[in-house]
Amino acid sequence: MQSFTLQSVPLVKFGRGVYKNILEFITNASGNVLIITCNSFMKSGKADIIHKVAERIVHKVFFKITGGEPTVELIDSIVNEYRNLSIALVIAIGGGAVIDTGKAVSAMITVNDSVIHYLENVGDKNHPGTKIPFIALPTTSGTGSEVTKNAVIARTGIEGFKKSLRHDRFVPDVALIDPSLTDGLPPEITASCGMDAIAQLIESYISTKSTIFTDSIALPALIPALQGITQLCNSRFDDEELRDTLSYASYISGITLAHAGLGICHGIAGPMGGLFPIPHGVACANLLPSTISFTVESILKNRENNVTTLKKIGILGRALKENENETDENASRYFADFCEKLLENLPVRSLGKYGITSSDTVLIATASDNKNSPVKADTSMMSEMILRRI
Numbered sequence: 001m002q003s004f005t006l007q008s009v010p011l012v013k014f015g016r017g018v019y020k021n022i023l024e025f026i027t028n029a030s031g032n033v034l035i036i037t038c039n040s041f042m043k044s045g046k047a048d049i050i051h052k053v054a055e056r057i058v059h060k061v062f063f064k065i066t067g068g069e070p071t072v073e074l075i076d077s078i079v080n081e082y083r084n085l086s087i088a089l090v091i092a093i094g095g096g097a098v099i100d101t102g103k104a105v106s107a108m109i110t111v112n113d114s115v116i117h118y119l120e121n122v123g124d125k126n127h128p129g130t131k132i133p134f135i136a137l138p139t140t141s142g143t144g145s146e147v148t149k150n151a152v153i154a155r156t157g158i159e160g161f162k163k164s165l166r167h168d169r170f171v172p173d174v175a176l177i178d179p180s181l182t183d184g185l186p187p188e189i190t191a192s193c194g195m196d197a198i199a200q201l202i203e204s205y206i207s208t209k210s211t212i213f214t215d216s217i218a219l220p221a222l223i224p225a226l227q228g229i230t231q232l233c234n235s236r237f238d239d240e241e242l243r244d245t246l247s248y249a250s251y252i253s254g255i256t257l258a259h260a261g262l263g264i265c266h267g268i269a270g271p272m273g274g275l276f277p278i279p280h281g282v283a284c285a286n287l288l289p290s291t292i293s294f295t296v297e298s299i300l301k302n303r304e305n306n307v308t309t310l311k312k313i314g315i316l317g318r319a320l321k322e323n324e325n326e327t328d329e330n331a332s333r334y335f336a337d338f339c340e341k342l343l344e345n346l347p348v349r350s351l352g353k354y355g356i357t358s359s360d361t362v363l364i365a366t367a368s369d370n371k372n373s374p375v376k377a378d379t380s381m382m383s384e385m386i387l388r389r390i
Helices: 018-028 039-043 048-054 073-084 096-108 186-204 214-230 240-260 264-277 280-301 307-321 328-345 358-367 379-387
Strands: 011-014 032-037 061-065 085-094 133-136 150-155 162-168 173-175
Touching: 011 240, 011 358, 018 048, 018 085, 018 133, 018 173, 032 073, 032 096, 039 048, 039 085, 048 061, 061 073, 061 214, 073 096, 085 096, 096 133, 096 150, 096 162, 133 240, 150 214, 150 264, 162 264, 173 240, 186 214, 186 264, 186 280, 186 307, 214 240, 214 307, 214 328, 264 280, 264 358, 264 379, 280 328, 280 379, 307 328, 358 379
Parallel strands: 011 173, 032 061, 032 085, 085 133, 133 173
Antiparallel strands: 150 162
8 A cells, every 4th residue: 555644734613603602712711712713704703703702801812803815015014013922823714825824924923023934945943833722714615725734825927826835733723614614605715716726735635755545535525516516516505515615625735735735826826826816725726727638638648657547537538427327538628628617617817817828827837836737738838827817
């Protein structure tokens, strides 16, 4: 059997209503509590129970409202605001960007410095791994950041970047994954976040670093997510079971990406988000079909060196087509077509809506990489993938 290593994961509580467990952690905190969240959660009514608990305890509960993807300036600003306020617990309640913000703040409060000095391939220092205890509650189903050890920090512009603040100790101490927090999420956000999770599951499943462990949890989470996301964003918008399925897929995608890595879709989406103000999930949703088509065609042209990947994608195609007798080749082509049609039926805006033009494709592609993809795309091919969705 193939060997593998299981990295640290948080204490995870999954299910409807588990967000109320946060009250116990707030009550038992040894000092002040900083809750980093978003406007949508504050307006949902679910924040009311936290306010009621805060009125009964001795220590203070601070709320910091934020929005958009975390930047160097945002992290530094929050840290400077709360560093000297005896924060004993940081809680992030929101989408992947909010959770990454909370994760970075919990790490940087302990270090009297700017976060930029500790970002991979940007900074000049190694973080000691110290942090304030951190709890994550996702309100979208996308990044899986609630179970990973890195926070993605951005700086947008011509010299922009999206780089990770990473350390084994930055994994959240607790993840409360309550699908009810995603109820009512607009179809556009449901679609883009969901496609991010789906892309992470697919890419980690066929990654060159995949293992029997990651395969065993990725596949059962991926198939129901692929089958349900279109309905969830259209006729079954209020379906709790589909919401639960996508929340679970997002959670598992965080574990599999942490252990097996990602592929071309994320290899392009990251740099794209540094150069242009495009939400990460939107970038992934736009890029996934073309990267899958490229992968399938590449492995079919070079089957002898891609036997395992062809079999894996064949499994996906047969499961979606519900035909166990289909050949690996036909099932793989079916899977590629499925991904193309999936995007067509989801409310995802094209790349051009975010200011990306045909003249920008080479710039983005040059900054991109293949990560752990089983097949490699050159700059020209990546440019074509981007161009298809402008």
